[in-house]
Amino acid sequence: MAIELQTIIDLIRYGASRFNASGLTYGHSYDNALDEATQLTLHALHLPHDLSPVYGQARITEAEKEEVLALFLRRIEERIPAAYLTGEAWFAGLSFKSDPRALVPRSPIAELIEAGFEPWLGGREVRRALDLCTGSGCIAIAMAHYNPDWHVDGVDLSEEALSLARENEQRLLVKNLRLLKSDLFSALQGEHYDLIVTNPPYVTNDETDALPKEYSHEPELGLRAGDDGLDLALRILRDAPLHLTDDGILICEVGEAEQALVQLLPELPLAWVEFKVGQMGIFVAERHDLVTHNARIRELADAREAKATATGSLF
Numbered sequence: 360m361a362i363e364l365q366t367i368i369d370l371i372r373y374g375a376s377r378f379n380a381s382g383l384t385y386g387h388s389y390d391n392a393l394d395e396a397t398q399l400t401l402h403a404l405h406l407p408h409d410l411s412p413v414y415g416q417a418r419i420t421e422a423e424k425e426e427v428l429a430l431f432l433r434r435i436e437e438r439i440p441a442a443y444l445t446g447e448a449w450f451a452g453l454s455f456k457s458d459p460r461a462l463v464p465r466s467p468i469a470e471l472i473e474a475g476f477e478p479w480l481g482g483r484e485v486r487r488a489l490d491l492c493t494g495s496g497c498i499a500i501a502m503a504h505y506n507p508d509w510h511v512d513g514v515d516l517s518e519e520a521l522s523l524a525r526e527n528e529q530r531l532l533v534k535n536l537r538l539l540k541s542d543l544f545s546a547l548q549g550e551h552y553d554l555i556v557t558n559p560p561y562v563t564n565d566e567t568d569a570l571p572k573e574y575s576h577e578p579e580l581g582l583r584a585g586d587d588g589l590d591l592a593l594r595i596l597r598d599a600p601l602h603l604t605d606d607g608i609l610i611c612e613v614g615e616a617e618q619a620l621v622q623l624l625p626e627l628p629l630a631w632v633e634f635k636v637g638q639m640g641i642f643v644a645e646r647h648d649l650v651t652h653n654a655r656i657r658e659l660a661d662a663r664e665a666k667a668t669a670t671g672s673l674f
């Protein structure tokens with residue numbers, strides 16, 4: 360099979376062509392076929408992910424070729440995200456274990472962590488930071504890693520996600536992190552943070568139902584967030600002031616639900632972060648603004664909670 364494929368670069372090129380021809384969806388940490396084919400090839404060959412291009416012409420054995428092609432086939436036929444096939448995802452320059460217990464780390468919040476959250480912190484001192492909806496633990500662990508003097512909490516509702524986060528905590532040897540099971544802030548009564556960062560579920564019901572097959576390998580609890588994608592975000596906006604220090608800030612990702620949020624709360628001052636590629640649905644909110652607008656936010660969040668309780672759905 361495929362006897363013409365002789366070198367590492369042959370395999371990568373072949374994989375990328377097959378991926379494109381098969382109409383795969385990218386976006387789980389790599390955004391194109393060549394990068395995915397490169398990572399799957401290097402993983403199967405037990406080579407470093409940043410292998411120097413000079414090794415591209417190195418020949419592979421028949422057994423190695425079969426291993427790489429078998430991985431390509433699983434990517435194509437089962438539509439498994441590459442990170443779940445390799446068991447690894449890179450986030451904020453750190454290597455995380457990745458498997459279906461939690462979403463593949465891919466939030467643009469990585470860039471903010473690497474920039475020390477400036478200019479958003481504006482030099483404010485952070486002693487305690489919270490990552491709500493921590494999943495694999497990527498945001499909490501990266502914050503703890505780059506800021507060893509911070510005390511970081513990471514919470515999630517999913518025991519499975521937390522078990523992966525604990526493995527990542529050990530993998531990256533962070534010592535200033537506490538991981539807890541909590542339905543948003545419910546297990547955090549009386550706790551206050553200078554910085555709350557969150558990438559909650561924000562995909563609308565319709566979008567969740569229509570997502571490409573790659574996403575079906577991820578836990579739905581990490582994606583689905585009601586008719587407009589804001590079920591979780593509104594609860595977070597409502598309750599964050601109780602857990603922020605006086606001049607604390609909330610940084611929250613709502614992705615495509617950005618427009619719906621602006622329409623729902625046009626009066627709430629939110630600073631939308633500009634990335635090199637433009638806005639990516641991540642806002643920064645000051646505690647005092649959340650307090651000023653709390654009555655309206657509460658009204659919206661409470662109405663959804665009441666509806667969810669009445670229909671017995673998870674909110």
Ligand SMILES: C[S@@+](CC[C@H](N)C(=O)[O-])C[C@H]1O[C@@H](n2cnc3c(N)ncnc32)[C@H](O)[C@@H]1O
Pocket residue numbers: 461462463464465466491492493494495496497498514515516517520541542543558559560561580581582591674
């Ligand atoms: C979009 S994922 C983000 C995971 C991780 N922070 C990241 O950036 O890759 C959202 C996470 O929220 C968790 N989650 C969903 N509902 C929750 C709730 N009510 N309270 C706490 N966590 C929740 C899910 O289990 C999932 O791990």
